[in-house]
Amino acid sequence: MGRRQRVFSISILLAVSLLAYPISSAQQIFPSIELDCLESEVEFDLPDSEISTIQCSVENPHTYSEKVELGYGSADIIVTGPDTITVEGGAKESFEVSMRAGNSVYSGNHEVNVSAHVTEAGGIPVGIITGSEEVMITALVPEWVSCDANYGIGTLTVEAGQDATFSASYTCESNKNQSLDVELHLVTKGASQESMWPSGFNDISDQDCRVEISGGDGVVNCQFSVTTPSNLEDSWSGCLILLDERTVGSMSCDEEDSLELVVNVKESGIGDIGLGGNGSIFEDLGVSEETGLYIIGGGFVLVCAIGLGFYFRRRG
DSSP, X not given: OXXXXXXXXXXXXXXXXXXXXXXXXXXXXXXXXXXXXXXXXXXXXXXXXXXXXXXXXXXXXXXXXEXXXXXXXXXXXXXXXXXXXXXXXXXXXEEEEEEEOXXXXXXXXXXXXXXXXXXXXXTEEOGGGOOXXXXXXXXXXXXXXXXXXXXXXSEEEEETTSOEEEEEEEEEEESSOEEEEEEEEEEETTOSXXXXXXXXXXXXXXXXXXXXXBTTEEEEEEEEEEEOOSOOSSOEEEEEEEEETTOSSOBOTTTSOEEEEEEEOOOOOGGGTTTSSTTXXXXXXXXXXXXXXXXXXXXXXXXXXXXXXXXXXXXX
16 A cells, blocks of 8 residues: 555544544544744843744644744744654643844834644655644834944144034934934033033034934934133033933043034133233223223323423423
């Protein structure tokens, strides 16, 4: 008797046996498998890790061995595991299912299907008369955003009272379409975190900077301008930091991707010695530099007039 005829004969015998037995007894004879997974829900740790795994098992309730075909499915998640597994009669076999959610997979809940189908019972093909066992797993893909600033230069140096102007690009990657406002932060050198901006520093940028993330990424180029104090007695050092609205304050210049800012004391000209500039006599007297120059000019004319008066008087 050939293999085909033997398989057909056994199938007929199984069918006849099932008809002769009560339903409870038939369930014990008919090839089947019990599929189970330890977790019904898994969560990914994006963007740090794209992989998540669960443990599943198949149990053979019969006395004969069974060859089981395993299947996996998901619309967005890549699911892998063993293709087939053999389970001896009355035994239980475990296997690992690995799921991968790439950075392009959108945030939310995704369904993952694991199935088991008996294809052989006691070495005899029975796939055409057996059904599949299925387990549904929910894969949770969290929202993630990763952004970087590019300043183009490492250090920006200006003179006291001069505006610090620069342009920078802000690039983001995310698995969710969204808009983020980009904000400018100022940190003093040596400080562990951002605090209130020192007097004289003000953000006077004349445009809003917003990055639009769509289809996985987005980039924006913006121009920034910051005033600096004009009455510095010593040079000031710190950094400028671009961060989006998710972050309230920035950390130190060493911990953040930043642009170093150096504000040097204003150089005094010949006409400014002891008169104008930082810490001048005019500032001590509480008058403006322009008013002070008028006072000095008037005093000079008065001295000249008195000198000429004495001169002509002596000659007369």
